[in-house]
Amino acid sequence: MTDRTEPAEPPDDVSEVSHPSRLLSAAVGGNRRALAKLLTMVECGGRPGRAVAALSYRSGREAATVGVTGAPGSGKSSLVDRLVTTVRAEGETVGVLAVDPTSPFSGGAILGDRVRMQDHALDPGVFIRSMATRGHLGGLALAVPEALRLMAAAGWPLVLVETVGVGQVEVEVASATDTTVVVVNPRWGDAIQANKAGLLETADVFVVNKADNPGAAETRRHLEQMLDLSVPGPWRPPVVDTVATEGTGVDQLWAEIRRHQQHLEDDGGLRLRRRRRLEREFRAVLGAGIERRVEAVLAGGELGGLVEDVVDHRVDPYEAADRLLDTLQRR
Amino acid sequence: MTDRTEPAEPPDDVSEVSHPSRLLSAAVGGNRRALAKLLTMVECGGRPGRAVAALSYRSGREAATVGVTGAPGSGKSSLVDRLVTTVRAEGETVGVLAVDPTSPFSGGAILGDRVRMQDHALDPGVFIRSMATRGHLGGLALAVPEALRLMAAAGWPLVLVETVGVGQVEVEVASATDTTVVVVNPRWGDAIQANKAGLLETADVFVVNKADNPGAAETRRHLEQMLDLSVPGPWRPPVVDTVATEGTGVDQLWAEIRRHQQHLEDDGGLRLRRRRRLEREFRAVLGAGIERRVEAVLAGGELGGLVEDVVDHRVDPYEAADRLLDTLQRR
Secondary structure: OHHHHOOOOOOOOHHHOOOHHHHHHHHHOOOHHHHHHHHHHHHHOHHHHHHHHHHHHHHOOOOEEEEEEEOOOOOHHHHHHHHHHHHHHOOOOEEEEEEEOOOOOOOHHHHOOOHHHHHHHOOOOEEEEEEEOOOOOOHHHHHHHHHHHHHHHOOOOEEEEEEOOOOHHHHHHHHOOOEEEEEEOOOOOHHHHHHHOOHHHHOOEEEEEOOOOOOHHHHHHHHHHHHHHOOOOOOOOOEEEEEHHHOEOHHHHHHHHHHHHHHHHHOOHHHHHHHHHHHHHHHHHHHHHHHHHHHHHHHHOOOOOHHHHHHOOOOOHHHHHHHHHHHHHHO | OHHHHOOOOOOOOHHHOOOHHHHHHHHHOOOHHHHHHHHHHHHHOHHHHHHHHHHHHHHOOOOEEEEEEEOOOOOHHHHHHHHHHHHHHOOOOEEEEEEEOOOOOOOHHHHOOOHHHHHHOOOOOEEEEEEEOOOOOOHHHHHHHHHHHHHHHOOOOEEEEEEOOOOHHHHHHHHOOOEEEEEEOOOOOHHHHHHHOOHHHHOOEEEEEOOOOOOHHHHHHHHHHHHHHOOOOOOOOOEEEEEHHHOEOHHHHHHHHHHHHHHHHHOOHHHHHHHHHHHHHHHHHHHHHHHHHHHHHHHHOOOOOHHHHHHOOOOOHHHHHHHHHHHHHHO
16 A cells, blocks of 8 residues: 555566456556556456456455546536545545446546546546446446456555446446535526436435536525435435535535535445445346346347237237246256 | 026025025025125135035126225225226116125125125125135135126125235235226325335226315326336226215216227237136145145155254255155156
8 A cells, every 4th residue: 555655666567467366456556547547447347357247356455445436527526526536635546437338438438528637637546537438348337346346456445436427327337426416506497307317216416517607596495495305314415515626615515525424434324335235246146147138138039029929919928037037947 | 697687585594505506606696695605605715615616606697896906995995886886876786795805804894894795785686795814825815706707606706806905815805807096186195105115016907086175186196107107008097076965976986997908809918818817816726725735744844944954054945845745756
């Protein structure tokens, strides 16, 4: 960990240490290119990805994770950038995972556009990485938890996850963290849109960013009203006003994130939440595996056009399901 | 079909004709107790339910279906009652399926409470039935499409499906029809709640019921604004004002439902919608079958406490999924 306070100086050429466990040792020792390579392996899935996943899983290390989501243009990147500054001012190291389900590019590609993040690009206490849809079976919803475990295994105790939009995958990704921050703007309908995207249920902290714009008070009131309407739990998401471009309110946001993490630790919710996430992940992996096998049977033609037979009323759905399951088990 | 214009007079004791195909013949001949018995078989699932499902599937007959959903107390029952009056005034026969996922009771139990429906109880051109969660694998989301096919096979060309609430199952059930009617009231937040429940995407027709109450114009405006914000399609859901208790606006509602069904027929959407529903149903049946087998493996103990092993970091999710799939295929 102390290596990370020095500018990254790869101890050896990464291409020569392609075995996952040697790469992980290098990553733990502060080799950023090794970590980047491991993350690409996770992203691309397949056999190497799986070896990396098993390795980081066995390390047993877990990072504190914070997801930041909200509509495009709401200022998530600026907020994350400012949060990094705040965290670094406290002397902690921090990883950032920028997730874009709509992009086939990752790593340097998007990163080049993240101009604001350049302040941190040379800081060895910050590791920034973009992730996009590559070959991973199950997509980003499954690749991201693996990436987070890998970063934890490599010695990054805190990771911020930023998503580009509020589609189903983004919300899934952002809510698969310890603390989920939902960013809205003072715009008509923004609170409603957040609600519609299912964010009300997943948000642990709300941010009204660009709070110096007209309508901020109304947006905040909308959020509070919607929170009033929801089922009360032990934690009521606070609503924080920020102006990310000027850094206003970011320290308070960080304090609320910390308060939420403390709350989770105090009432045992953190362990429970992580266990539930793991169980959900296991079932998702299982579902993806089953789906792959089912699609293979359907595509294999052994059963003819089974789906067509159903929709054309030649075979009833139960008969069709039985035929498929029998074929699946005989394989 | 002509038998139905006569008061139901069972041709023979239903208990003696328990074979599904004989029951169905009796139901087609206008025997209401035979149809009721078949519906109970569908509801309870298992082998008899499956035989009934196959039988109605093979008939190939389909009913025009209209789902009516909305928050409890929004006046769905009154609306459905009035719609039945309108349909009967046009000389058509109509079935009503009242679906309650929260109740273990069906048939007569809930029906006794449906005081308003008593006007139609003696009308041989109306068949009313409540459905609740019984033994059907896959629950009401799978039992209702089967019940609708059965009613179509028994010669009921139009069925209204009423759900009690706006939970996920209710929305699923109501939207598995040709035309989905969403009922809201002039209450603060009702439009937002409808949006939250995912009803904006599934509604073909909106109803602001109790439109003589204050706030009706605002609720209507909220709905129109949310429709403005959604992705435009070939059909924009109309918003109809009604006062169901007085019958106001019900004829217009029926006209809009008819207009939607005409629209679906004209642009080929009806056939496509029904095929998609069938494919979804097949995949749901398949999913339920797989889940049952997976749970059997997990419960069987052959793999020990596999889920516990995952959440306690002893086995990684991929390894666990593989072990389970292998066990499943060896069975």
